[in-house]
Structures are given as C-alpha cells and as structure tokens.
Amino acid sequence: MARVNTRTRFIQGNEACTEGALAAGMRFFAGYPITPSTEIAEILAERLPRVGGTFVQMEDEISSMAAVIGASLTGVKAMTATSGPGFSLKQENIGFAAFTEVPCVIVNVQRKGPSTGMPxxxxxxxxxxxxxxxxxxxPVIALTPFSVLEAFTLTVEAFNLAEKYRVPVILLMDEVIAHMRERVELPGPEDLEIVDRRKPAVKPGEYYPYDVEEEDGVPPMAVFGEGYRFHVTGLYHDAMGYPATGNPRLADQLIRRLVRKIEGRVEELTMVDEVQTEDAKVVVVAYGSVARSAARAVRLAREEGYRVGLFRPKIIWPFPAPRVRKLAARVEGLIVTEMNMGQVFREVERAVQGMAKVDLVSRVDGELITPVEVLTAIKEVY
Amino acid sequence: MKRIEIRLSGSGGQGLVLAGIILAEAAVRDGLNAVQTQSYGPEARGGASKSEVVLSDLDIDYPKVIYPDILLAMTQEACDRYAADLQRDGILVVDGRMVVKLPAVQARVYRPEITNLAQERLGNRVVANMVALGFIVATTGVVSIDSLKSAVSDRVPRGTQELNLKAVEAGITEAVRWRENEREN
Amino acid sequence: MPTLTRQVSRGETGWEETGGKPGLLGYLRTGMMPHLWCPGCGHGIIMGAFLRAFDRLGWDQDETIIVSGIGCSSRVTGYLDFDTLHTTHGRALAFATGVKLANPKLNVIVLAGDGDLAAIGGNHLIHAARRNINITTICFNNNIYGMTSGQFSPVSPTGSWATTTPYGSIDRPFDLCELVRAAGGTYVARGTAYHVRSLTGLIEKALKHKGFSFVEALSQCPTYFGRRNQLHNAVDMLLWQKEHAVNVRAATRMDPEDLRDKILIGELYRSEAPEYTEEYARIREQVRQKAREGDLVQ
Structure with a gap:
C-alpha cells in the first residue's frame, strides 16, 4: 500500500495523543497537572499558541472541564487531559456536557487507584x-488505545465522534501506553477524515437548539456569539433549551433520546480488532496495554498448537456486547484479562448470557499483566 | 533479529530514561522496531529508576522487559534487585565503583567505572549515562555506532552535543580496552 | 438505527416570540415569565440594574454571553435574551473563562449568587480575579441559600439565623470585595438593591472596565433570610439597606465609631493591570513571530 505523507516518529503515547488532537482540529486545552497525563498539557502549552489555539492551566480539574465546555460552545474543538483523581473531579461537568450535548474530549490516563493510589x-x-x-x-463514548499509533488515531476518532454525536468522548488510556515510546508512522492530513459539528441551517429566531428534526437524533449546534441567543442549562429542558422540570413527558423523551443517541448505535460504533478468532476454541478479551500481553500469549499458545484468538475492543463504551455475543456462540471459553478486579469481565459475562464459560485474569498490583500469566490461563481453561 | 530486551537501571537523576530513549531511537534509525518504557518513583532525584528497551525486526507486542539480554546497573541496589532476571548468558554491565558486590550470575560481566570515567575524562558525572551507552553499544553491537551518535546529537539539549558525544566516545574506548583485556586473559 | 422523530414543539413550556419589544423588554425572554423569584425578592431589581447599565453602553446583545451557576439568582440567565449558559453549582466563572479565552471578542458576564461565588466556587472567583481576565461578575448577595430554602452562606453575618444555624451562626463572613481585591481583581464595587441608581452606575463602570471586575450587589430575601432575622418583609429589608449602607466617599469624612455596623457602597477599588486574554494573544504573536524568523521548527 502506497502511503502518502507519513512521518516516522519515535514518540510517547501522550505525545501521539496531542498530535492526534491537533490533527483533528483541537484548538483549546484546559487542564491541571497530574501524573501520568502531564506531558499532554506540557506539549500543548507549547504547541497551541503556535497554531493560533489556546492553552490554559486552570486552578483545578473541575474548572478545566468547565472551561472546555465553555470553549466548545464558542465553536472550538476543546479537550482536557487528566488521570484517576482528576477524572473523579471532572465527573459533574462531564455529566453537564453529556446532558447539554456539548462536544468535548476528555483524556484519562489511568493510574493505580483508588485515591492517590500509585501515581x-x-x-x-x-x-x-x-x-x-x-x-x-x-450517554458517553469511551475509546481505549493499545499502541502509540492508536493514541493518535483514536484521539482523532474521539473528536470525530464527539462532533458527530454532540457527546463527551473519553479517551481511556493507561500509564503504559501513555508513557511508552514506540516507532510510529503517523498518518498525514490527507489520510484523515475530520468531522465537524453540524451547524443550524436556519436563521436566528427560527432555531430550536434541542429540537431533533434529524433522523440521527442529533440536533444542529449553534455557536455562542452568532446571534442565535440560545440557552444552555443542566436542568431538564425543552426544544428551546429552557427549563422544563415540571414536564415528565418531556423529561422522559429527552433522556431516552440522549441515551439512545449512543446506545442505539452500538453496532455501528463497534470498533474491535479480532485476531485468529475464526477457528478458536478459547478467545482472550483484552484492551489497552494488556492487549499487548494477550497478543503475545495468543501467539505463543498458537505455536504450541492451541486454537486461541484475541478479541480487542478499541471502543469500550458503548460496550460491543452484540459482537461479544456472536463470538460466544462459537467458542467454548472467553478469558478476560484486565488490570482491575473484573470491570469488563462482568460486561462480557452479561453479553455472553451463559453461552460460553468466562474467566478473569486480573492483576491489581500496579504492574502490567505478563504474557506468561495469560498463557498459563489459556492452558488451564483450554 | 530476534527480540532483544535491555534494562537500564539505577537511581533517579542518572539520566537512564534519556539513555533508553536514545538507544531505542538509534535502533529505529537502524530500521528496527523499538519500544521504550520506564518506571520510576516519586523522586525526581534518587530513588529507584529503570528504563527498558525492547528491540526487534518484527512487531513488538509486550512492551516490557522480563528477562533482559542486557542489563545495566548503575547502583548496588539496582544490581541486587535485577541481576537475577538476567537471561542465561546475557550481558551484565555494572558501574565498577558503585557496584562492589557482584551477584553470582551466568553472564558476561563488565565492570567499567562509568561514573568515574565521566567525572575524570569529561569533567562531568552527568554524562555517565552517555558513557554507559557508548560502552554497551560497542560491546554488544545492538545498534550501530553511527546511529547511536546521531540519536545522541538529536536528543540532548542544544549546546551539549559535543560533551555528550565525547562521553559516548569515552564509553566506546573503554569497551575496546575491556575487549583487549578479555583477549589477553 | 432508531428513528428519532421531532419530539417537542415551540411553546411547550410557555415560550413565545419576544422579539421587537420596546425598551428593556427587548433584553428579556418574556415568554419565560412569570419568573420564579418570590414577591419582594431583590434579584429582579439587580437584573434590572444590569439591563439598564448594559442598555446605556449600547453593546451588541448578540456578542454578549451571560453565564450563571446554580441558585435563585442564577436562574436569571433563563430570562435574558442573550446567549446564556446556566452551569453547575459554583462553576460559572470557570465556564465563563473558557468562553472568554476561546473567543476574547465576546463580552462575558457572570451573574451568580453568594453561595456560588463565595462557597463552592470560591476558588474560581479568586483565580479569575488573579488572572485579571476581562469578565464582569455581579454577585447577587442575599446572605442565604434561597433555592434550598434557607441555609447560611459564607457571607451570612455571624449570629444570623438559618435552617443550618438553628442556634445562630458562629461562622465569620467573607468580605467578598476585599477578597476579590486581594486576589488581584482590578475593579471592585458594592451596591444594594435599595440604591438601585447608584448600583446601575457601578455595573456600567464594571462592564466598561478592562480586566476582572466585580460588583457585590446586596439583595434581599424576605422569604428565608428576613423571616428568620427579624426583618419581616421586603420593605424592612430595603430600609435596612438604606440605613446601613454608607457611600465610600462619605465614609472618609465619618468617625470610625459611626461606621462600625455600616456597609460601604460605591466604587471600592480600581487599578490597571495586564489583562489575561491580551497577554495570551501577545504570547501567541510572539511564538508565531519567532516561528517566522525560523527560531522554532513548527
């Protein structure tokens, strides 16, 4: 395949994420320093003013998330980056963005929690x-990269999905991918599809900010300062965006539309990498850095004659349950491996509905799961 | 080329993360795939630090080092902690002054006085990491010396290229000296 | 894909066309009336003072963004016919900072209450002041959390009564104007709902000021503050404002002893300092200039 305008680089996941964001058209970043996401802020502090964008270090994570939403309302693609404790602080305003349908991207570089944990x-x-x-x-969308290249491509995708569906998109990285450096060939602008939010086609005065005439359930979005004089509130609101807390019917319609806007598209949004699952008896489910250990374990097991495969979701919310279900119908066992005590494992169990045995390989000591640990589990389950 | 795992270990402030990045970048210049990872404590100076590099001409999946083919230990603590992981018949490079107690390992062991060399020949112990790189590359040939030098020039702060390249040279010279000693013995 | 059809129609919550109304009505979403403020509440007076000040300046309604937080006063954004942003509790200034930084050409105004600005959002208030970002903030200060029916706030006087100070408040109140001044704000004023003409003038100056400007507007909450604190109705409360407010210029000629239980109103502080969005624009120009000169590799 002839590649156009590729650039070979040796960079960190965090750096690739900033390259992806800039390539997607991000021009506003607000953040607060926190390990292991800080490189993203540092790089953007340097890069954004050079491209006419804006970087601001806010007083905390709460205000960073707020500033991102404010900026996005002026028509700018905006993002923030943080890690566990900061992600907790951003939650209220992430809900505001989801409810008011303000596109934005939140990078969460996962570190060992709870609390301050192991930074x-x-x-x-x-x-x-x-x-x-x-x-x-x-509604929410979360993507999870497993390589430095994906830290770039999925950041671009995160902005595209945020703009397309007017929803906060979370890039769920982990410390290994964020800090790891590897050789990548970043796609050039010609190779990227960039999506921008749809603006209203009507004149001010005829604009209903939350009226959904479009089939896709996503209302067009006006820009602050262009004369539309629209209201944005975290209260339940009507088509004009005005408070409608006393109207159960409207409340029901609004929240069902918002959730369906994303959950109703689970098949369309599914992004999964399946490796050697066609003839597999057992399939390993892994995402993020752990998928690299799993990939190696699967290769080693294949060399020893085990029919195993790898199922790697790149999108984790909405969870690709239909694909997991299809897989479960033709395999005997699934092994979920993750650096937590079974968060995706339970989603897989729920999707599988007893059609296959589901096991968990979990590591919660702050170390990446090793290929040998996964390989051992494969042999036990097989 | 099979997968090669390299671990550079010591304490914070010794520039091992930078050394790992430069080694990996040199490998990329040689047309190899390379992944560099690190682990470090909260201390900016002192504390345990390790930088890991995996090289291969195939795709690299698991990014970390488990059984290093090459281990650099710049402190006694690092040597004690990681020597047992060393691949059978691997290469162990320790700072000959910092590491006084050598573990029993089945490996080729080198004990150049890295930090001391940096201080005496370059007048600055900060470039001990570059001396170590020069020594490791000249001894093992994991990457080409040309690629190493160009990676060093590109990565170190402007104005310090000359000093850092001299440090690499000092490491190479020291490696040659060790090789000659090996032959004689 | 599910079919999502048009779900609500204009007028569902009583909204109707308000365009073309004369005078100040042109700034109001009259379809949103009646408002939710109690009879006797001071917030409408302060909103009126703001609109008169805005009208005097002749600024473009379409280039003005009004941001509020949570609470009685913050409902004001629903009634104003601008681009309006009704945010989360305490965070109005943080949202406003994002709006202003992303598009410094917009006039950005924060209207919020004492709970928002002094308590949960206190950190954002001092940092907005510290940056001296060109945002005007009007604090509707009624000394109480009205929306949640009468809990004390960080500006409630020591000894005052609220549902959460059933034995009288032992908390020492903030002087918000001193706080903003100390934090770096460059225009600080205080007015009251009673002294509405003076308040309008202060808001007008605050709007015109380049940098972070802050007007503390004392409001009255007869429903929750007055009732519990021996101020039986709005008239009592407005008279209290009349009797206790002293103009800052008049105060210079008064005996300190006579000022002990008084509140200073008027322009309390004004200075000049670099404005944040201008400083950032300068940085941007600097790096681009350097890039053009080839000092930086893009």
Whole structure:
C-alpha cells in the first residue's frame, strides 16, 4: 500500500495523543497537572499558541472541564487531559456536557487507584467510572488505545465522534501506553477524515437548539456569539433549551433520546480488532496495554498448537456486547484479562448470557499483566 | 533479529530514561522496531529508576522487559534487585565503583567505572549515562555506532552535543580496552 | 438505527416570540415569565440594574454571553435574551473563562449568587480575579441559600439565623470585595438593591472596565433570610439597606465609631493591570513571530 505523507516518529503515547488532537482540529486545552497525563498539557502549552489555539492551566480539574465546555460552545474543538483523581473531579461537568450535548474530549490516563493510589503505575480501574462516573442516566463514548499509533488515531476518532454525536468522548488510556515510546508512522492530513459539528441551517429566531428534526437524533449546534441567543442549562429542558422540570413527558423523551443517541448505535460504533478468532476454541478479551500481553500469549499458545484468538475492543463504551455475543456462540471459553478486579469481565459475562464459560485474569498490583500469566490461563481453561 | 530486551537501571537523576530513549531511537534509525518504557518513583532525584528497551525486526507486542539480554546497573541496589532476571548468558554491565558486590550470575560481566570515567575524562558525572551507552553499544553491537551518535546529537539539549558525544566516545574506548583485556586473559 | 422523530414543539413550556419589544423588554425572554423569584425578592431589581447599565453602553446583545451557576439568582440567565449558559453549582466563572479565552471578542458576564461565588466556587472567583481576565461578575448577595430554602452562606453575618444555624451562626463572613481585591481583581464595587441608581452606575463602570471586575450587589430575601432575622418583609429589608449602607466617599469624612455596623457602597477599588486574554494573544504573536524568523521548527 502506497502511503502518502507519513512521518516516522519515535514518540510517547501522550505525545501521539496531542498530535492526534491537533490533527483533528483541537484548538483549546484546559487542564491541571497530574501524573501520568502531564506531558499532554506540557506539549500543548507549547504547541497551541503556535497554531493560533489556546492553552490554559486552570486552578483545578473541575474548572478545566468547565472551561472546555465553555470553549466548545464558542465553536472550538476543546479537550482536557487528566488521570484517576482528576477524572473523579471532572465527573459533574462531564455529566453537564453529556446532558447539554456539548462536544468535548476528555483524556484519562489511568493510574493505580483508588485515591492517590500509585501515581506512576498503570491500571485499568476507571472503566466503570468512564461509563457511570457522573450521576444519572447519560450517554458517553469511551475509546481505549493499545499502541502509540492508536493514541493518535483514536484521539482523532474521539473528536470525530464527539462532533458527530454532540457527546463527551473519553479517551481511556493507561500509564503504559501513555508513557511508552514506540516507532510510529503517523498518518498525514490527507489520510484523515475530520468531522465537524453540524451547524443550524436556519436563521436566528427560527432555531430550536434541542429540537431533533434529524433522523440521527442529533440536533444542529449553534455557536455562542452568532446571534442565535440560545440557552444552555443542566436542568431538564425543552426544544428551546429552557427549563422544563415540571414536564415528565418531556423529561422522559429527552433522556431516552440522549441515551439512545449512543446506545442505539452500538453496532455501528463497534470498533474491535479480532485476531485468529475464526477457528478458536478459547478467545482472550483484552484492551489497552494488556492487549499487548494477550497478543503475545495468543501467539505463543498458537505455536504450541492451541486454537486461541484475541478479541480487542478499541471502543469500550458503548460496550460491543452484540459482537461479544456472536463470538460466544462459537467458542467454548472467553478469558478476560484486565488490570482491575473484573470491570469488563462482568460486561462480557452479561453479553455472553451463559453461552460460553468466562474467566478473569486480573492483576491489581500496579504492574502490567505478563504474557506468561495469560498463557498459563489459556492452558488451564483450554 | 530476534527480540532483544535491555534494562537500564539505577537511581533517579542518572539520566537512564534519556539513555533508553536514545538507544531505542538509534535502533529505529537502524530500521528496527523499538519500544521504550520506564518506571520510576516519586523522586525526581534518587530513588529507584529503570528504563527498558525492547528491540526487534518484527512487531513488538509486550512492551516490557522480563528477562533482559542486557542489563545495566548503575547502583548496588539496582544490581541486587535485577541481576537475577538476567537471561542465561546475557550481558551484565555494572558501574565498577558503585557496584562492589557482584551477584553470582551466568553472564558476561563488565565492570567499567562509568561514573568515574565521566567525572575524570569529561569533567562531568552527568554524562555517565552517555558513557554507559557508548560502552554497551560497542560491546554488544545492538545498534550501530553511527546511529547511536546521531540519536545522541538529536536528543540532548542544544549546546551539549559535543560533551555528550565525547562521553559516548569515552564509553566506546573503554569497551575496546575491556575487549583487549578479555583477549589477553 | 432508531428513528428519532421531532419530539417537542415551540411553546411547550410557555415560550413565545419576544422579539421587537420596546425598551428593556427587548433584553428579556418574556415568554419565560412569570419568573420564579418570590414577591419582594431583590434579584429582579439587580437584573434590572444590569439591563439598564448594559442598555446605556449600547453593546451588541448578540456578542454578549451571560453565564450563571446554580441558585435563585442564577436562574436569571433563563430570562435574558442573550446567549446564556446556566452551569453547575459554583462553576460559572470557570465556564465563563473558557468562553472568554476561546473567543476574547465576546463580552462575558457572570451573574451568580453568594453561595456560588463565595462557597463552592470560591476558588474560581479568586483565580479569575488573579488572572485579571476581562469578565464582569455581579454577585447577587442575599446572605442565604434561597433555592434550598434557607441555609447560611459564607457571607451570612455571624449570629444570623438559618435552617443550618438553628442556634445562630458562629461562622465569620467573607468580605467578598476585599477578597476579590486581594486576589488581584482590578475593579471592585458594592451596591444594594435599595440604591438601585447608584448600583446601575457601578455595573456600567464594571462592564466598561478592562480586566476582572466585580460588583457585590446586596439583595434581599424576605422569604428565608428576613423571616428568620427579624426583618419581616421586603420593605424592612430595603430600609435596612438604606440605613446601613454608607457611600465610600462619605465614609472618609465619618468617625470610625459611626461606621462600625455600616456597609460601604460605591466604587471600592480600581487599578490597571495586564489583562489575561491580551497577554495570551501577545504570547501567541510572539511564538508565531519567532516561528517566522525560523527560531522554532513548527
């Protein structure tokens, strides 16, 4: 395949994420320093003013998330980056973005929690927080890269999905991918598809900010300062965006539309890498850095004659349950391996509905699961 | 080329993360795949530090080092902690002054006085990491010396290239000296 | 894919066209009336003072963004016909900072209460002041959490009564104007709902000021503060404002003893300092200039 305008680089996951964000058109970053995500802020502090963008270090993670939403309302693609404790602090405003349908990207480089935990050690303990961290039903998308290249491509994808569906998108990295350096060939601008939010086609005065005429359930979004004089509130609101807390019917319609906007597209949104699953008896389910250990374990097991495969979701919310179910129908066992005590494991169990045996290989000591640990599990389950 | 695992260990402030990055970048210049990872404590100076590099001409999946083919230990603590992981018949390079107690390992062991060399020949112990790189590359040939030198020039702060390259040279010279000694013995 | 059809229609919550109304009505979403403020509440007076000040300046409504937090006063954004942002509790200034930084050409105004600005959002208040970002903040200060029916706030006077100070408050109140000044704000003023003409003038100056400007507007909450604190109705409370407020210029000629239980109103502080978005624009220009000169590799 002839590649156009590729650039061979040797960079960290965090750096690749900033390259992806800039390539996607991100021009506003607000953040607060926290290991192991800080390189993202440092790099963008240097890069953004050069491209006419804005970087601001806010007083905390709460205000960073707020500033990102404010910036996005002016029509700018905006993001923040953080890690566990900071991700917890951002939750209320992530809910605000989800509910008011303001596109934005939140990078969470997962470190070992709970609490301050082990700041420089990897973990995958924020999977459920990414889905349910803010209160109330709400839509959210979360992507999880397993390489430096994917830290780039999935950041671009995160912005595209945020813009397309007017939803906060979380890039769920882990410390290993964030800090790891590897050789990558970054796609050039010609190789990227960039999506921008749809603006209203109507004149001010005819604009209903939350009226959904479009089939896709995503209303067009006006820009602050262009005369539309629209209202944005975290209260239940009507088509005009005005508070409608006393109207159960409207409340029901609004929240069901918002959740369905994403959950109703699970098949369309599914991004999974399947390796050697066609003839597999046992399949390893892994994501993020752990998928690299799993990939090696699968290769080693194949060399020894085991029919095993790898199922690697790149999107974790909405969870690709239909694909897992299809897989479960033709294999005997699934092994979920993750650096937490079973957050995706339980999602897999739920999707499988007893059609296959599901086992968990979990490591929660701040160290990456090794290929040998996965290989051992494969041999036990097989 | 099979997968080669290299671990550079010591304490924070010895520049081992940078050394790992440069080694990996040199490998990329040689057309290899390379992955560099690190682990470190909260201390910016002191504390345990390790930088790991995996090289291969195939895709690299698991990014960490388990059984290093090459281990650099710049402190006694690092040597005590990691020597047992060394691959059978691997290469162990220790700072000959910092590491006084050598573990029993089945490996080729080198004990150049890295930090001391940096201080005496370059007048600056900060470049001990570059001396170590020069020594390791000249001894093992994991990457080409040309690639190492160009990676060093590109990565170190502007204005310090000359000093760092001299440090690499000092490491190479020391490796040659060790090799000659090996032959004689 | 599910079919998501048009779900609500205009007018569902009583909204209707308000365009073309004369005078200040042109700034209001009259379809949103009646408002939720209690009879006798001071917030409407302060909103009126703000609109008169805005009208005097002749600024473009379409280039003005109004941001609020949570609470009685923060409902004001629902009634104002601008681009309006009703945010999370305490975070109005943080959202506003994002709006202003992303598009410094916009006029950005924060209207919020004492609970928002002094308690949960206190950190954002001092940091917005420290940056001296060109945002005007008007604090609707009624000394109480009205929306949640009468808990004390960080500006409730020591000894005052609220549902969460059933034995009288032992908390020492903030002087918000001193706080903002100390934090680096460059325009600080205080007014009251009673002295509405003076308040309008202070808001007008605050809007015109380049940098972080702050107006503390004393409001009255007869429902939750007055009732519990021997101020039986709005009239009592407005008279209290009349009797206790002293203009800062008049105060210089008064005996300190006579000022002990008084509140200073008027322009309390004004200075000039580099404004944040201008400083950032300068940085941006600097790095681009350097890039053009080839000192930086893009």
């Amino acid at each position: 420089t050690s990897p973990a995958q303990g924020d999977v459920m927080q990414a889905r349910w961290g803010t209160h109330g039903d709400h």
